[in-house]
Amino acid sequence: MIVHELEQILLEELGYIESPEFIQGAQIPWPGGRAIPEVHAALFLKNIPIAYFSRLSELDPTRIHRLHKQVWSQSRAPLLFVTLPHEIRIYNGYETSPLEGEALDAPSRLLQHLDALTDELTARQKIQQQLVEQHYERIYLETGAFWDTIEGQRINYQHRADQLLISGMKQMRMLLTQAGLSNHIAYTLLGRSIFIRYLEDRGVLTTALITDMTDGQAHSYRDALADHAVTYRLFERLSERFNGDLFPIEADEENVSPQHLDLLQRFLERENLETGQLSLFPFDFEYIPIELISHIYDTFIEDQRGSGAYYTPLLLADFILEETMGADVIEPEMTIFDPACGSGIFLVGAYRRLIQAWRESGNHVTPADLNRILTGQIVGCDLNPEAVCIAAFSLYLEILNHLTSEQIQDDSFRFPSLQKTNLLVSDFFDEERVDDFLATRQFDRIVGNLPWGKNTLTKSAAQWLSKQKQLVGGKQAAPAFMLRVPKYCEEDGEIALLAPAKSTIFVTSSPHRTFRENFFCRY
Incomplete structure (x- = not known):
């Protein structure tokens, strides 16, 4: 037939x-x-x-x-x-x-x-x-x-690419830290590797270009990893080519040894490495969801449970964004703020929707448009510097997702600087720093996943609550966020935040009841 x-x-x-x-x-x-x-x-x-x-x-x-x-x-x-x-x-x-x-x-x-x-x-x-x-x-x-x-x-x-990638990242993190690297340097090295593999799979970082960047010493990233000096020469050239904020290498070059690079090379070559987990090798990074890159950070999150850091499943982030930035309500000029952005899963999803809205308004999306939307409409804050670094990294990859290989290879293409302009490393309750960063800005949408759990209230948050004469139960940060974020929302804007139902709705202790009465009377 x-x-x-x-x-x-x-x-x-x-x-x-x-x-x-x-x-x-x-x-x-x-x-x-x-x-x-x-x-x-x-x-x-x-x-x-x-x-x-x-x-x-x-x-x-x-x-x-x-x-x-x-x-x-x-x-x-x-x-x-x-x-x-x-x-x-x-x-x-x-x-x-x-x-x-x-x-x-x-x-x-x-x-x-x-x-x-x-x-x-x-x-x-x-x-x-x-x-x-x-x-x-x-x-x-x-x-x-x-x-x-x-x-x-x-x-x-559990056999999906995202699940295996996360599992593989955990495996590599364990091996790299066991071999003497700090968590920070381990995930920086992994994140850098994923970026390079993405460029290779997109056909941007060609064999000829790698050969040129390494002065003929390597023809692929896996080749480069065989030599410490060649690897860092490639990192340095990529940093110069795209943006110095993306590939900061000064902090880790002297700490990363040939042994660490050998582990990474074997991982990329699909070697078992003790646990039998699949490596990065079977993946086509051109099609890996950009939000999944945020899980590089999430694989290190076990050490941060005390701060209330929990990763947001991709489908849950999509659901929240669809409710508040669906095709029937989104406007191309909307401004977005995530007060606890973590590794950027909400920011990336919101950015993508804004790009699509701009395109559907009859506009051709250029590199300049992508930079303008990102720097003018996407803002995030988080206490953890590593999370903010990954958020920037994820947003950069989202830019590439909307460009042709020719546009990326153009000599004029550069990533915009995001750290300290769009992404702030700070406690959201440090009023002086946050207000100085945001100035008088208010946003059309405030989205995100708030810190969960008891005893997550920071010193700055406790001081802010005292100053505002507000109470929250269990020293939990999420209710405090809920009280503070409306200040930064436009009058006709929307707030769509994930918060624990138990502490915000169901618990009946006096501080929780006081919070609920106050909050729901206002909003």
Whole structure:
């Protein structure tokens, strides 16, 4: 059968074509803003992709392998439908993408295979027998019932690229710190490595460019890691090329030894390194969600539980931003503030939405536009300097996500400076520093995930509460944030913050009741 006719039958039989969230072509709202070229349609569920669709005119294992690797790296859609002449394949979008030479059609990856679909009647019968009976229909996906079926249970989210990347980062962090590096230098080295791998996968940092930057001593990043001097020559040239704030190397060059670089090189080469975790090597960083880069910081967060630092799951951040910056309410000129920005997951998501709003207003997005929106409309604050560093790093990667390789390679392209202009390292309750930083600014949207837990109230926060004659229970920081942030919100703006329900709503002790009465009377 003709491929597009066969796919149409598939969409009709499973009910996908009738969904208002079945989107085709240029209208697909790609997560992260980067389109997967071979995917021409997608089925969404509450703005989250659940299935991608691709049509190929012939069986080409190399193309399918590349397609699956891109879908898997994106970590969003669990189902990948590939329609070929006379056959339909459904791949597991969450199953680890194979290395070259490994079988793509292993049972864990190829969920269903319908072949010999030579005519319409046969196609409809086989779709009914194999797919409808296995609950691939739209209603099962929309209600979530699919995930309780035998077929749904075959899809394991723990095999997604994001989960394996986080696991791998934890492994590398442990090995690097065991080898004598501080947490700060370990994550700086890992973050720098991910940035370079991203540039390599985007085709920006080419073999020729690396050869030139290393004076002929290396042809790839993994090559460079074999020599300490060559590695830091590459870091220095990249710092000069893009922005000195992105690659500060002075603090760690003398502390990072050839042993540390050897560990990183082996990791990038997919060596087991004791635990058997997959390394960075199978990932296509061109399609890794930028917000996931924030999890570099999150892998180090166990040491910060006492400060109330908890990472925000990507889907939860998306949900909050959709509620307050959805397509029906967003304006391209909105200003955004996150008073506890952490590694920047809310700032990156908000920035992406502003870029899309600017584009949908009929504008062509240029590098100058990206810098203007970022420096003029995105502001964050956090007590932790490492988190702020990662937030800047994530925002820089988001800029690259909206540029062509040619635009990035242009000699005039530079990242804007963000530290101390848009991102402040400070206790949010240090009034002098924060007010000096923000001046008289107020914002259209204040978003974020507040510090959680008892005894998270800082000295500055306690002093601020005393000055304001306010009470919060359990020495918890979140209620104090809730009282302070409205000062920085525009009169017709919105505040969308994640806060612990237990302490803000349910606990009945006197300080908690006093806080609730005061807060909810005001707002």
